[in-house]
Amino acid sequence: MRVLITGGMGVIGAEASRKFVREGYRPVVFARHRDDKLVGDILDKIDFEPGDILDMPRLLGVIKQHRITHVVHAAAFVGAVSASNPALSIQVNVIGTVNVLEAARLFDLRRVVYTSAKGVYGPFTGDYGPPRYKPIPEDLPKNPQRIYDSAKLMGEQAALYYATNFGVDVAVLRFATTYGPGKTERHGKMGVTSQIVEAPFNGLPFTHPYGADAKDDFIYNKDSASGIFLATVAEKVPSRVYNIGSGCGVGLNDIAAAVRKRIPNAVIEIGPGDNFLGMPYQPHGVYDITRARNELGFEPKFDIDRGIADYIASLERMRAQGA
Numbered sequence: 001m002r003v004l005i006t007g008g009m010g011v012i013g014a015e016a017s018r019k020f021v022r023e024g025y026r027p028v029v030f031a032r033h034r035d036d037k038l039v040g041d042i043l044d045k046i047d048f049e050p051g052d053i054l055d056m057p058r059l060l061g062v063i064k065q066h067r068i069t070h071v072v073h074a075a076a077f078v079g080a081v082s083a084s085n086p087a088l089s090i091q092v093n094v095i096g097t098v099n100v101l102e103a104a105r106l107f108d109l110r111r112v113v114y115t116s117a118k119g120v121y122g123p124f125t126g127d128y129g130p131p132r133y134k135p136i137p138e139d140l141p142k143n144p145q146r147i148y149d150s151a152k153l154m155g156e157q158a159a160l161y162y163a164t165n166f167g168v169d170v171a172v173l174r175f176a177t178t179y180g181p182g183k184t185e186r187h188g189k190m191g192v193t194s195q196i197v198e199a200p201f202n203g204l205p206f207t208h209p210y211g212a213d214a215k216d217d218f219i220y221n222k223d224s225a226s227g228i229f230l231a232t233v234a235e236k237v238p239s240r241v242y243n244i245g246s247g248c249g250v251g252l253n254d255i256a257a258a259v260r261k262r263i264p265n266a267v268i269e270i271g272p273g274d275n276f277l278g279m280p281y282q283p284h285g286v287y288d289i290t291r292a293r294n295e296l297g298f299e300p301k302f303d304i305d306r307g308i309a310d311y312i313a314s315l316e317r318m319r320a321q322g323a
């Protein structure tokens with residue numbers, strides 16, 4: 001197996017690259033720009049190829065040159081930057097994905113793993129929202145609200161179209177609310193899960209006006225990477241679309257408690273309410289991950305306490321390395 005990871009130096013892609021390295025593979029990382037920050041420890045164990053997924057000749061050239069057999073498609077134009085530039089969001093997230101699928105068709109690749117997002121579901125209402133948070137199954141009707149989430153859904157649908165019509169073997173992974181080192185201003189409001197850890201880590205207070213009553217499904221980036229790895233190497237992906245989350249409802253105060261365990265003088269204050277992203281709709285919900293468990297053997301290893309412990313340890317490591 002020779003795997004190409006598009007966006008393999010991004011927040012999720014970097015953990016996926018590390019997971020493949022740990023499992024004994026040497027991934028080829030394809031990204032628009034080089035950013036070593038999250039992959040400093042594995043730089044000698046990956047091959048970096050600069051390129052844009054909108055540049056089809058370049059993409060095809062890299063796949064051919066490295067005799068790629070599998071693609072993890074984690075390059076994307078993420079939420080906050082999508083909101084201010086919808087045209088580019090649609091180009092990168094939809095046309096870029098179609099380019100990857102077309103390349104897979106032309107080279108008869110073994111599998112494409114597409115990284116999608118919880119936002120494709122749209123608002124979680126009725127039983128699926130607060131206070132019941134009934135587990136969300138993959139076949140819940142979709143109603144994406146943001147241009148980014150609409151583009152991600154179109155990417156999913158393109159992937160399934162290529163599977164049905166051209167025999168391209170695809171797996172679609174819908175990540176829950178991810179957290180871990182590296183989430184930046186690119187991730188906009190989604191960055192709350194970083195700020196609540198990184199502000200105290202940097203000796204700063206974290207105050208958030210609303211959302212303490214919300215429950216959400218938080219998945220640590222290393223668990224997301226495990227999901228990616230399993231979906232890549234699985235013999236078969238019968239259902240094709242999988243929720244990748246913790247399957248548990250957790251609130252910001254649970255995260256705060258885990259942070260305070262490691263940083264006892266952390267100042268964290270969160271106001272009331274059941275929407276900590278301040279979205280004009282209800283974005284929080286808890287996944288049913290039965291399908292990923294049964295078909296991929298996926299089992300999240302980081303509950304919130306372990307995830308926060310690992311997150312802080314990673315920040316300490318990165319600080320020591322001067323990153």
Ligand SMILES: NC(=O)c1ccc[n+]([C@@H]2O[C@H](COP(=O)([O-])OP(=O)(O)OC[C@H]3O[C@@H](n4cnc5c(N)ncnc54)[C@H](O)[C@@H]3O)[C@@H](O)[C@H]2O)c1
Nearest residue numbers: 007010011012013031032052053075076115116117175178
């Ligand atoms: N982080 C999250 O909370 C989250 C949640 C759900 C789903 N996802 C999905 O996971 C994937 C990875 O997200 P992330 O958070 O790691 O994003 P990120 O912004 O950290 O990384 C994206 C990477 O893609 C690269 N890239 C962007 N446009 C490109 C282009 N045109 N050509 C080549 N490379 C390009 C960037 O250089 C970057 O390395 C995305 O598909 C995203 O939709 C992320």
